[in-house]
Amino acid sequence: MEIKEKENAPTNIVGKPLNRVDGPAKVTGAARYSAEVPLAGTVYGVLKTSAIAKGRIKSIDTSRAEKEPGVLHIFTYQNLPKPAKTPQQVEKWRAAQSYLPMQDDRVQYAGEPVVLVVADTLERATQAAELVQVSYQAELPIDSYLDPKAELFDPQTIQSGKQPGHTERGNPQAAYAGAPVKLDATYVHAINHHNPMEPAATLAVWEGNDRLTVYETTQNITGSQTALLDVLGLPRDQVRVVTHYLGGGFGCKGSVWPHTLITALAARAVGRPLKVVLTRKQMFTGVGHREDQEQNLKLGATTDGKLLALVHTKKATTSPWDNYTESNSKVINMLYACPSFGATYELARANVMTSVWMRAPGEAPGSFALESSMDDLAHQLNIDPLEIRLRNYADHDYSNDKPWSSKSLKQCYARGAELFGWDKRNPTPGQTRRGRLLVGHGMGTATYPVHSAQGTARVRLFADGHAVVQSGATDLGTGTYTVMTQVSADALGLPPDKIRFELGDTRLPTAPGSGGSQAAGTVASAIMEAAQDVWAKVVKMAVADKKSPLYKAKPADVKVELGRMFLAKKPAKGETLVAALARSGQTDIEGSASGKYGAGYEKQYFEAADSDDKKGGNPNQEKPGEKQGQGHSMHSFGAHFCEVEVDPELGTIRVTRWVGVHGVGTVLNLKTATSQLMGGAIFGIGSALMEETFRDPTYARYTNSDLASYHVPVNADIPDMTIEFVPETDPYINALGVKGIGEIGIVGVAAAVANAVFNATGRRMRSLPMTPDKMLEALRLPA
Amino acid sequence: MPASNAPAPLNPDGSRRTFMKQAGGILGLALAPPFISQAERLTALSKKLEGVSTINLNVNGTLRSIRAEPRVTLLDALREYLDLTGSKKGCDHGQCGACTVLVDGRRVNSCLTLAVMSQGKEITTIEGLAKGDELHPMQAAFLKHDGFQCGYCTPGQIMSAVACVNEGHAGSEAEVREWMSGNICRCSAYPNITAAILDAKGQMGKG
Numbered sequence: 001m002e003i004k005e006k007e008n009a010p011t012n013i014v015g016k017p018l019n020r021v022d023g024p025a026k027v028t029g030a031a032r033y034s035a036e037v038p039l040a041g042t043v044y045g046v047l048k049t050s051a052i053a054k055g056r057i058k059s060i061d062t063s064r065a066e067k068e069p070g071v072l073h074i075f076t077y078q079n080l081p082k083p084a085k086t087p088q089q090v091e092k093w094r095a096a097q098s099y100l101p102m103q104d105d106r107v108q109y110a111g112e113p114v115v116l117v118v119a120d121t122l123e124r125a126t127q128a129a130e131l132v133q134v135s136y137q138a139e140l141p142i143d144s145y146l147d148p149k150a151e152l153f154d155p156q157t158i159q160s161g162k163q164p165g166h167t168e169r170g171n172p173q174a175a176y177a178g179a180p181v182k183l184d185a186t187y188v189h190a191i192n193h194h195n196p197m198e199p200a201a202t203l204a205v206w207e208g209n210d211r212l213t214v215y216e217t218t219q220n221i222t223g224s225q226t227a228l229l230d231v232l233g234l235p236r237d238q239v240r241v242v243t244h245y246l247g248g249g250f251g252c253k254g255s256v257w258p259h260t261l262i263t264a265l266a267a268r269a270v271g272r273p274l275k276v277v278l279t280r281k282q283m284f285t286g287v288g289h290r291e292d293q294e295q296n297l298k299l300g301a302t303t304d305g306k307l308l309a310l311v312h313t314k315k316a317t318t319s320p321w322d323n324y325t326e327s328n329s330k331v332i333n334m335l336y337a338c339p340s341f342g343a344t345y346e347l348a349r350a351n352v353m354t355s356v357w358m359r360a361p362g363e364a365p366g367s368f369a370l371e372s373s374m375d376d377l378a379h380q381l382n383i384d385p386l387e388i389r390l391r392n393y394a395d396h397d398y399s400n401d402k403p404w405s406s407k408s409l410k411q412c413y414a415r416g417a418e419l420f421g422w423d424k425r426n427p428t429p430g431q432t433r434r435g436r437l438l439v440g441h442g443m444g445t446a447t448y449p450v451h452s453a454q455g456t457a458r459v460r461l462f463a464d465g466h467a468v469v470q471s472g473a474t475d476l477g478t479g480t481y482t483v484m485t486q487v488s489a490d491a492l493g494l495p496p497d498k499i500r501f502e503l504g505d506t507r508l509p510t511a512p513g514s515g516g517s518q519a520a521g522t523v524a525s526a527i528m529e530a531a532q533d534v535w536a537k538v539v540k541m542a543v544a545d546k547k548s549p550l551y552k553a554k555p556a557d558v559k560v561e562l563g564r565m566f567l568a569k570k571p572a573k574g575e576t577l578v579a580a581l582a583r584s585g586q587t588d589i590e591g592s593a594s595g596k597y598g599a600g601y602e603k604q605y606f607e608a609a610d611s612d613d614k615k616g617g618n619p620n621q622e623k624p625g626e627k628q629g630q631g632h633s634m635h636s637f638g639a640h641f642c643e644v645e646v647d648p649e650l651g652t653i654r655v656t657r658w659v660g661v662h663g664v665g666t667v668l669n670l671k672t673a674t675s676q677l678m679g680g681a682i683f684g685i686g687s688a689l690m691e692e693t694f695r696d697p698t699y700a701r702y703t704n705s706d707l708a709s710y711h712v713p714v715n716a717d718i719p720d721m722t723i724e725f726v727p728e729t730d731p732y733i734n735a736l737g738v739k740g741i742g743e744i745g746i747v748g749v750a751a752a753v754a755n756a757v758f759n760a761t762g763r764r765m766r767s768l769p770m771t772p773d774k775m776l777e778a779l780r781l782p783a
Numbered sequence: 784m785p786a787s788n789a790p791a792p793l794n795p796d797g798s799r800r801t802f803m804k805q806a807g808g809i810l811g812l813a814l815a816p817p818f819i820s821q822a823e824r825l826t827a828l829s830k831k832l833e834g835v836s837t838i839n840l841n842v843n844g845t846l847r848s849i850r851a852e853p854r855v856t857l858l859d860a861l862r863e864y865l866d867l868t869g870s871k872k873g874c875d876h877g878q879c880g881a882c883t884v885l886v887d888g889r890r891v892n893s894c895l896t897l898a899v900m901s902q903g904k905e906i907t908t909i910e911g912l913a914k915g916d917e918l919h920p921m922q923a924a925f926l927k928h929d930g931f932q933c934g935y936c937t938p939g940q941i942m943s944a945v946a947c948v949n950e951g952h953a954g955s956e957a958e959v960r961e962w963m964s965g966n967i968c969r970c971s972a973y974p975n976i977t978a979a980i981l982d983a984k985g986q987m988g989k990g
Contacts (some may be wrong), residue, residue: 019926026934027922027941029909036868123854123862197873197881197935247871247935248969280874477933477970675929675972682971707967708879714964715973720956737888737948 017671022481035201045276046125048115053141053351053700057105061133070124075116084233092778096255097354110701111285141351141700150348155323163327170340175309179300187369188767190692192290198247201277204267219254228254251357252287254515284705288356307338319354328366333399336392360743371444371751381653397633402559405632406730408663412639416661420641428761437645440760444748450634452598457526463582466498472508479672491531517740525595525734533591535560542580589629624736638662640752651772658721662730665739680745843911860898869909880966883939890946899937909938920986924979
């Protein structure tokens, strides 16, 4: 049996704009999210959180709360069952935050859980939590890296040791010092909160004392399972985590947070299903945030705009325990052909919870600094912003000297410019008016890496012509249910309504979490491989079956396409998988496999290809990583084009037109992919123009922790948008050539908006969000 | 308990805000100086509902009874007492619109509405919009135009959108955007939501 990836790449339903298969459940209200699973006897837990950011708990008086009707339990640090291990003691998994509250009388950040009240109704638990009196011995907290009490330090590594704290390539300092053109600018990014519409929720149910099911709001069921079993001291098969529907995440549901662990510990003592849902206010201090940060970028270039050096430093706030900060420098290192690069990080500990990845962590703010500076360079040298990017176009990845697995950025620039009408842009700032409004046009580049991941899937094909396909992935709303149904349909040659794709349960084959834009590429590959396992089994049955047209054929001579087996040399001779299976008398047949995404796939696939020349399938006629023998650099690329209107009297900025064009490999579903990239751009517009959480400098508490004062874009803020894809084939990343699209949509967005504002006003806005007060202040000063 | 025994709604719009005003009035009376007679004070206080009582709600054309305290919001009554979890809790402060339902045809934030004050009114939730298997034109349009991703704001968006059309506030893209801005969609399907509403508007007219 010959399986060639490219030849067998499904071509029928994959890529089509199929309506979401989970759509009917979502538009009728039938889709049950984690807090909505109906379990008899469920009781309600309400967290009371700390009123101070630093200090000790002097006393907790629960006497009034205990007298309230319906109150079942009141947990404090004094009586919460102890974990088998705390997050600090666990090496297998890394919580975003290594500190678990409610273990002693310490308070280390405002809003950390202090009391958990359990009652028979939500109202009674809420009321009783109000009545618990907590008195504190408060100390003066540190609010951020800007606090005079804060001490900046060199973290050596960032992101829990996953990324280096220093990077140097070429000779950045000397190259910058000697550059004929120098730019030196500092960019500021406010605290952002993910604020998915669905609040974080944990519904924990114990069977006896040693078997737990948790209905959880998580982007990563296996990650949550691992955390829970470590903290509870249970074997993996006794902790089940379920997330059938997830109401958005954007990164904040990718980790395990204190409320989940506390709920699981408490539920064992309560002995009934325990449901804890964070309030919106608690969502600001319960599930991380994008940290407050500033970046200095020094850019050295030739007089014709060619980059000579980029020197990046970042200062940011982190928690008292962890060295988390977004890795902004990665994107600055790899995007352009720049021979010298240097990056360092400085962090300061403050009394805040650990920040966490938020949509394109690092790439989003990093691209704001880089793409703003590139626009600045273009303006200083009187070169078109698009042209300056082409002059610095990287034909390979300068950060690691590897060739690209695929890159369609030039096509994205060209198509985006055409759709937007970039050639009509007035290059002189402040010259274009629409009535009394100033109009500007700007652009920014998007890119996001392909991370290496591995996942498994099971495909069960039934003789009556339907299939159940399973993988323990999650669907944050990104379309996993839908695109995996499409991939399965093509792999088995069945219509999509004959496929049931199941996800979101640790009882299913293990898959990576939805984060880092890796789920689609990994799970789709796993399904494809599992389907091929089914093919092989059915082909084997057919060639041994006298009634099959393929009787006595050699399995190696049989091809499978869209669910039909046939002789490669005589395609008319063959039958469908289902026909052969039905005749066999078996009700169903099962296949399973592991799929790889990114570097792991490339290594595995091309090693296999090397050992068998016929299986190569490398269209570039080039061995992987021929240059260095280390494989390819793998990234998605795209370009954003933005028009803004600025009110010179009010300082308001409105985005009035948007074009985004992306090259992301195989698009699995045009409709959902378009929505995802559009949503990414709007998320970025929010971050550019309005999103900002304020932390009080004295008390280190958030002052706007609700959706009325933390502004996210609403319908009236957003114009119609144009999103397109350029065709792109990438044989190196996975079996289907799929690159992730969860994050790339936001990368470069803030810069595109800021660059359009510069074109409109002649003012370079370097502090996000670009709120009217900042715009007015800039307009008051000379350009 | 028969519907006729249900307490009359305390005020026509049934919002938590007006309830608070009334409750404040009652409290004010209770704390008032003693020139108000003991009897008057007790009479005023006796209007305050306390403890668990039967609340009758007309939801999606069916009369449903729950035993709940008067402080239970309409949203929590639907989600936690009636297992109608289609209406979502996004903020519990009337800031996000995920809990939007129709009360006597008007869109309201059910998180800012007390269940006890919703008695005797027609409550329509997302579960009551489709006719059997046949989707309401607005539901079908959201599906067709991909007016959502995660789906958590979607029931509120759809209920709000139905009312938006019925109010006559769907005359143009700009008008839809403005009148739908009380419903936050963090996945940011806004352009698709707007397209869906303008599409469904024509279908609703026919239907």
